[in-house]
Every structure is written in structure tokens, then in C-alpha cells.
Amino acid sequence: MAKYSGIWPVAPVAFHEDGRLDEDGTRRILDCMVDQGVDGICILANYSEQFLLSDAEREQLTRLSLEQVAGRVPVIVTISHFATPIVIERARLARDLGAAMVMMMAPYHGATLRATPDQILQQFAQVGEIGLPIMVQDAPMSGTDLSVPLLVQMAREIEMVKLFKIECVGAAAKLRALIAEGGTDIEGPFDGEEGITLLADLDAGATGSMTSAMIPDQIKPILTDWAKGDRAAATAGYARILPAVNHENRQCGFRAAKAVLKEGGVIASDFCRHPIAPLAPQTRAMLLDLVRPLDPVALRWGK
Template sequence: MTQRQRRYQGVFPVVPTIFAENGELDMPGQKRCIDFMIDAGSDGLCVLANFSEQFALSDGERERLTSELLAHVAGRVPVIVTTTHFSTAVCAERSRSAQAEGAAMVMVMPPYHGATIRVSEAQVHAFYAGVSAAIDIPIMIQDAPVAGTPLSAEFLARMAREIEQVSYFKIETAGAASKLRELIRLGGDAIEGPWDGEEGITLMPDLEAGATGAMTGGGYPDGMRRIVDAWRQGRQDEAAELYQQWLPLINYENRQTGLLAAKALMKAGGIIDCEAPRHPFPPMNPAVREGLLRTARRLDPMVLRWGR
């Protein structure tokens, strides 16, 4: 594996995609969203993820968002760009383009389509090898249930050892902490970044297992930073207490609102003008939205104050 300048650690929230009421991209709102997330303490950002509604974007919109958002961040924090696609060639080209625009890393799910189209383990290995050959920045494998592709710890560790850029892993499957422990044990130094995902709902067990990064929702990086910073600085009891404080909000996002949470919080805080997802994704139930905001107000996160 090539020698790299740094290992990326800490809280890298997913950036939501901001739309106007007519469904078009709202780039001024998108940039305010980015500025808030950096001001709120994000160690880095991830764009075009599933929680960014990447599945609702055209290729042209993806290219525009990658280019304009990386230019707007302007190196203030490292940015991970999701480049997932079923095709090895398309994913490799997306990844090349992201690197050229200044991405620090790409995040890629294994190739899948719909509920049933999958490929063999050998083809998954060849897929990541093909993407790796196209770039000089790290690849984060997103091990998520949505892909419906079993990726054992043994297989992930083997790819880390055998494929040059494969070195980060966001583990979002059931039993994440156990899988992280096994991945770290099997992969050793080839595992540069064992990361937590799923909005931080399993954050504490994953930190205990050795996770060094967390890819959370974008609405309250200040709260997530407090937890992760306390843990990284050896204040485990404080981290646990902070997690207990923020867990109701984390739970609301993970179990009740999903990808709509960050935009609802940003709209309530005056950061963006429109919180709507892109049709046909349904809007949030108004009663659930009020429950989310009521839970957030008890914690006074920056998102409810930054845009006022």
C-alpha cells in the first residue's frame, strides 16, 4: 500500500442535497449548508451519499455538485465523494473525476442493482481493483444493507491487503462492532480507517471496537464531535454520558426520519429555505417533524441557531 500523508479520522457527516420548491438544485442553500457543517465542527464531509439522495440525481447534477461543492469547501476540510455505480468503468471514471476536483477519498458500495442483481465475490474484488487502478486516493468500502451483498470481514481484509487504494471501511450491517473487531484483527495495518456509520446509532460499541471515524447525519456535527473527541482523548465515561444525552436525537434520525432529518433541522434553523426531498420520495410526517424538533431543542444544537 502506498504511503499516505494522513489517516482520516473523526466525524465526517453526510451532506444533504438541497432542493428548491420546484425540485431544482438550490446551490446557494447548498453552500450555506456546507458552511454550517464546517462551522459546526465537522472533521470532514461526505457528498453524494444515499442520505444525499444520490439516487435521485442526474449525472450532470452529480458532476455539478462535485465540482461546485469541492470548490466551495476550498480545502477547509477533506471531502469524501460517493462514486457508487454498478459498472466498474463508470465508477472508475466518477472516481477519477472526483480526485481531479480535489476529493480526499471516494466511497463505493459493491456493485448491485435493484433487489436481485448481484455479482460474485470474485467480481466484487475485480470491481474494486479496477476502481483502485484509476485513482491515487483511498477508497472507502460502504458495507451497507442496501447493497444486499454479503461482505465478510475476511473478504474485506483480503481486499485491503491486495488492492492498493482499498483502506477505509464504513460498516453499517448488523453486529457492526463485532465485524469491526474482526476486520481490524484480520487486516492489521492495511485497515487505515475502520468507521462507524448509520447515523451513529451504534457509535459507542463501534468506538469500543476500534472505530476511528464516524459518518453521521449532517444536522448536528457539534454534538457528534463532542462524543467522538471525548472518546479519542481518553475520556470514555464523558463520551458515554454525552452519547446518552444525544441518543434520543440520533435515534429520531436513524429510526423515524432518515435522510429527511438534517434538512428539517437546517430549515428550522434558517440555514436553508426548503427541506423537501426530491419527488417521489415522500415528505416527513408533520407530527414526526415536530417530535424531531422538540427533541433537538432540548439539546440546543448549532443547527437551530446558525442561520438566525
């Protein structure tokens, strides 16, 4: 197995029905994820609804999460922000609290503010001085084209840039090109987007996947079988989970994991803050119909 490999899902944040943070629910989510045998956990990412949290809540959740996980698995803290001083401050806090690494998107704000390639390099380099490994998140949300030559340059010039979460359109082709051009400097090629393109990405050379927290225990065997060279078992496993993951990716987004976790008694509420709308009852029902036959830990952990 590669140094950076396996399944590192994103932890959702639990809320009470009135929108307040549910600290106990978030702790239970983290414990449930650890009990599923995940290889690491990412917090405060887009699937953690990071864009719906205040700065004070982010710090509160960083402290809570690292305290609760307590070193049982590595924790990645997402620190993306347009302002480099804020990113550095977040990275320093993550390091001081015991995070294993940080994850960052290229700096952006709104629909029009984007950083140049040189500014992107500068921000990542300054964060690298904090001393934690960095995962570069190549996500459509940033609206920034991170070219393969730029990513390879980052890996070669910034010592702490070691991992790459590629979740753009055509992720497999980009992963293949990144690994071909970057060689051993690309220590952790990962995919994302709930594993919707996992099999193609593994074939392209991905060693890990950052999925949601919905069914990581059902997705991990696919990565394990692929790493062992058992393509037939990995393909069969992928075919088994794909309808549920497709429904999650195309119909539900980050609401899916919390719906499953609520159904399994892990959390009391799957509330998402306004302006996010709740899942339509029919969409939620179909999600659960697709997930139940898989018998994931999340559906029985709290019962």
C-alpha cells in the same frame, strides 16, 4: 488520533420547492458543516439522496461542493454504480477536482443483480488505479454480504483501499473482527447509520463515524472524549444525543437533517423529490423537540 478519525458527516442536497437544485442552499449547508468543526465531509451518498439525482446533477454537485469547501476539510465523493467504467469515470472526476477520497458500495442493481467477490475485487482494484484512497461502504442497501475475509483481502491486495464504513447489522462485532484480522491494513474503521450504534462501535475499535449533517457538532465530542480515553464523558455524551439520533434513524431517515437545517435558517426548503414523502408534521415536531435542547449549530447558524 488515528490518521483517519473523527466525524465525517454526509452533506444533504438542497432543493427548491419545485424540485430544482438549490445551489446556494447546498453551499450554505457545506459552510454550516465546516463551521461545526467536522473532520471531513462526504457528498453524493445515500443521505445526499444520490438515487434521486441525474448524472448531470451529480457532476454539477461534485464541482460545486469541492469548489465551495475549497480545501477547508477533506471531501469524500461517493461514486457507487453497478458499471465499473462509470465508477472509474466518477473517481477520475473526483480526483481531478480535488477530492480527498472516494466511497463505494459493492456493485449492485435492483433486488437481484449482485457482483461476485472476484468481481467486487476487480472493480475496487480498477478504481484504486485512479490514485485516491477508497472507503468501502458496507451498507444494507447494496444487499451484498461483504465478509470480513473479503474486506481484509481487499485491504491487503488493493493499496488504495484504506477505510471501511461498517453499517450492517451487528456493526460492532464486524468492526472488531475486521480490525483483529486486518491489523494495520485497516487504516480507517468507521461506523455509519447516524451514529445509532456509536458507543459500541468505538468500543470495537472504530476511529471515526459518518453521521448525517443534523448534529455533528454534538456528536464529535463523543469521539474526541473516547480517543482521549475518557469513557465516562463519551458515555454521558452519547446518552445525551441518543434520543434525537434514534428518532432520526428510526423515524425520519435523511429527511431529518434537512428539517433541522431549514428550522435553523440554513436552507429555505427541506423538500425531497418524489417518491419520497415529506415528514409527517407530528414526526417533524418531535424531531425538533428532541434536537432543540441539544442547541446544535445547525439550529442557529442561519438566524
